[in-house]
Amino acid sequence: MIKQQGSLRLLVFEKISHYYQNRCVFDDFCIEINEPRVLISGPNGSGKTTLLMLAAGLITPDAGKVSFNQQSVLTTESKKHIGISASKVALPGFLTVAELLDFHQRQFNCEPNEHWLTQFGLKQYWHTKVDNLSLGNYKKLSLLTAVMHQPKLLLLDEPANGLDDKARLALNLLLSDYPGQVIIASHEAIAAEHQQVRQIQLQRSEPDPV
Numbered sequence: 009m010i011k012q013q014g015s016l017r018l019l020v021f022e023k024i025s026h027y028y029q030n031r032c033v034f035d036d037f038c039i040e041i042n043e044p045r046v047l048i049s050g051p052n053g054s055g056k057t058t059l060l061m062l063a064a065g066l067i068t069p070d071a072g073k074v075s076f077n078q079q080s081v082l083t084t085e086s087k088k089h090i091g092i093s094a095s096k097v098a099l100p101g102f103l104t105v106a107e108l109l110d111f112h113q114r115q116f117n118c119e120p121n122e123h124w125l126t127q128f129g130l131k132q133y134w135h136t137k138v139d140n141l142s143l144g145n146y147k148k149l150s151l152l153t154a155v156m157h158q159p160k161l162l163l164l165d166e167p168a169n170g171l172d173d174k175a176r177l178a179l180n181l182l183l184s185d186y187p188g189q190v191i192i193a194s195h196e197a198i199a200a201e202h203q204q205v206r207q208i209q210l211q212r213s214e215p216d217p218v
């Protein structure tokens with residue numbers, strides 16, 4: 009059973025339009041999401057990553073508004089409650105793992121979760137520069153920083169990509185226990201194994217320009 013925080017949990021996309029140059033990804037798109045676990049699926053290029061980036065307030069829509077708990081996701085206050093792990097959100101490669109976690113800890117006034125550090129086997133890379141991590145270990149660090157401040161809204165883009173079996177198991181455990189709202193964009197139905205998963209299927213609005 010998923011333990012839920014008692015507070016309000018509502019992500020709203022209100023008449024969102026978003027373009028990359030001439031490519032329209034969302035046109036007057038509206039959705040309300042209040043379920044604790046959500047899986048966003050759809051073909052390549054359908055806008056899964058863009059949806060997560062909009063939800064995190066990391067890109068600004070050309071029109072419309074995205075809000076979380078009735079507050080625009082573009083506000084600093086909102087960002088405190090949102091965590092994202094996505095390959096398009098790069099970690100600073102010049103820092104060591106320890107420096108990055110320390111920075112994150114100070115920024116959000118939180119502690120790195122010892123249990124997850126151990127589960128993900130990241131302690132042995134404490135003094136390794138982020139740029140020198142393998143793809144899988146980089147992914148683990150990205151997941152750890154997304155989750156470390158226990159955001160009410162956790163956004164994960166293809167979270168199992170590049171993870172070995174042990175790390176996938178650890179991730180599944182983390183997600184089954186996570187007290188906040190979790191939205192996953194994935195081709196793989198990892199979240200669907202859990203209870204109460206709302207599935208949202210995106211369609212490509214138009215082909216890529218040639």
Ligand SMILES: Nc1ncnc2c1ncn2[C@@H]1O[C@H](COP(=O)(O)OP(=O)(O)OP(=O)(O)O)[C@@H](O)[C@H]1O
Nearest residue numbers: 028029031033051052053054055056057058059216
């Ligand atoms: N920075 C960008 N500049 C131009 N076009 C972009 C940019 N980012 C995304 N796109 C285009 O927007 C569309 C949606 O991309 P997005 O990455 O959101 O899709 P996706 O569903 O996550 O794809 P995938 O399954 O391949 O990861 C694609 O056609 C992509 O080429």
